[in-house]
Amino acid sequence: xxxxxxxxVVTGAAGRIGQGTARKFAQYGVKLYLADIDMERxxxxxAELRSTGADVHSVFMDVCDLTxxxxxxxxxxxxxxxxxxxxxxAGVWPRATALESSDDAWQKTINLxxxxxxxxxxxxxxxxxxxNYGRIVNLGSIAGEAGLxxxxxxxxxxxxxxxxxxxxxxxLAKCGVxxxxxxxxxxxxxxxxxxxxxxxxSGTGDEVANAIVFLAADNTGYITGTDLPVxxxxxxxxxxxxx
Ligand SMILES: NC(=O)c1ccc[n+]([C@@H]2O[C@H](COP(=O)([O-])OP(=O)(O)OC[C@H]3O[C@@H](n4cnc5c(N)ncnc54)[C@H](O)[C@@H]3O)[C@@H](O)[C@H]2O)c1
Numbered sequence: 001x002x003x004x005x006x007x008x009v010v011t012g013a014a015g016r017i018g019q020g021t022a023r024k025f026a027q028y029g030v031k032l033y034l035a036d037i038d039m040e041r042x043x044x045x046x047a048e049l050r051s052t053g054a055d056v057h058s059v060f061m062d063v064c065d066l067t068x069x070x071x072x073x074x075x076x077x078x079x080x081x082x083x084x085x086x087x088x089x090a091g092v093w094p095r096a097t098a099l100e101s102s103d104d105a106w107q108k109t110i111n112l113x114x115x116x117x118x119x120x121x122x123x124x125x126x127x128x129x130x131x132n133y134g135r136i137v138n139l140g141s142i143a144g145e146a147g148l149x150x151x152x153x154x155x156x157x158x159x160x161x162x163x164x165x166x167x168x169x170x171x172l173a174k175c176g177v178x179x180x181x182x183x184x185x186x187x188x189x190x191x192x193x194x195x196x197x198x199x200x201x202s203g204t205g206d207e208v209a210n211a212i213v214f215l216a217a218d219n220t221g222y223i224t225g226t227d228l229p230v231x232x233x234x235x236x237x238x239x240x241x242x243x
Contacts, residue, residue, distance in 0.1 A: 001217040007031040007080050008216065009124065011063055011116070012090030014041040016189060017139065020209030021087055026054035028213070030085070033076045035061035063090045063116035064108070073123045082131055085216045086124045088117040088138045088161075098152040106153045113157035117164060121179070125172060134177035135216045138165050142185035142231050158183075162227050169225030178224040180215040184208045185231030198233030 008025050012018045013034035026049050036042040046058040061072035091113050128134025143151050144158025165181040186202045194202050208230045
């Protein structure tokens with residue numbers, strides 16, 4: 001993968017997939033602005049990356065809050081001058097059926113998982129358009145492709161993320177900006193056996209990070225508007241064979 005002096009913003013960077021992604025970017029020499037609400041974990045992780053020689057900045061950003069998004073983005077843009085890559089990774093998946101969801105809980109889940117992606121893509125997408133170069137990679141989910149019972153608002157939000165990806169990919173196609181989505185399924189800290197995927201195991205944050213970094217590279221610029229499942233074949237259909 002080629003990254004020619006690139007700068008990336010990764011949200012939810014203190015978590016499993018965020019850390020995996022940041023580690024891989026750092027290996028390619030990408031300058032990093034890592035954002036999260038869990039500053040204790042984020043600062044410790046950023047220090048670990050810095051000790052390997054990486055150029056890493058940690059920033060508090062609550063993606064639920066427009067003011068926090070705007071303030072953090074301004075801080076990043078003042079410091080970085082340009083941002084080439086945005087990874088909209090922050091997300092949470094509260095369990096609730098449609099009938100159980102309070103109106104407030106529904107709004108919060110949509111706000112965190114979908115509105116944040118719109119808001120951040122708008123701010124950094126505008127800058128990418130002006131510089132005629134950019135890569136936006138959004139985190140969808142198998143929930144947004146096939147739906148997951150007891151995660152109704154989350155599934156709807158992630159379906160929105162996938163459609164936001166496709167629409168923005170078309171809108172920014174002539175501006176040097178690609179917009180893609182990676183949809184993980186059954187990811188845990190270590191790959192462990194499960195009958196829930198065709199591969200018979202869960203996946204890791206590192207395996208999702210491989211797909212994110214691939215779609216963020218300089219030399220994958222002919223791919224836009226795609227939704228790439230990283231799910232061990234989970235969305236292929238029910239396992240009807242012992243093969
Ligand atoms: N783990 C999976 O199986 C799975 C499956 C499908 C999709 N995803 C998606 O992948 C992304 C990352 O998942 P993960 O497994 O690394 O989760 P994780 O829980 O390990 O990490 C999520 C990170 O987001 C941060 N975060 C939470 N609320 C935030 C807020 N308001 N503002 C900023 N940061 C906030 C958390 O502090 C945490 O560091 C999410 O968008 C998730 O929906 C994960």
